[in-house]
Amino acid sequence: MILNSDSSKPIYVQISEWLENEIISGNFNSDDKVYSQYQLAELFNINPATAAKGLNILVDEQILYKKRGLGMFVAEGALARILDKRKNETLKELVNALVIEAKRLNVSEEELIKMIQETSRKRSEEE
Structure with missing residues (x-):
């Protein structure tokens, strides 16, 4: 992963999300040692204090x-906590933004559901 210095998300948040993604991907399991703040600082060319945060x-x-x-x-x-957090925070935020935009564009709930189902089907076929 390359950190995005132009992102509205602070670098330290991007670091925590990257580590969460590593856990979700199975690269780290329960009781596995993760990178130190100094290893993260070197890996991403950032200040160790930012990595520690x-x-x-x-x-x-x-x-x-x-x-x-x-x-x-x-x-x-940890994995269950990450998945629960992302489902209850990240997905809800995305769905809320999607519903707001759909209303702005006068897209019905049925149309929106159909769009989601079509996208999900296409993604399943690609995998």
Whole structure:
């Protein structure tokens, strides 16, 4: 992943989301050690304090935990917490924006549902 310095999302948030994606992808499992703030800083060419802030977001959300002197590790149940968070926050925001835009464009609920179903079918065929 390449961090987007032009994004409205702060770099530390992008770091935390990148690590979440790594967990979702199965690259890190429960009790696996994750990158240190210095490794992340080197990997993404950012300040270690920025990387630490991204890690600490995940600690606060109980996705990662610290072992003093050893580093950061993936917490038990982290994957379920990430999926739940994204479903209940990210998807709801996207659906809300989609519904607002559909109303602006005078797209009926039925049309919108049909569009979603068609897109879902096409994505399934591509996979």
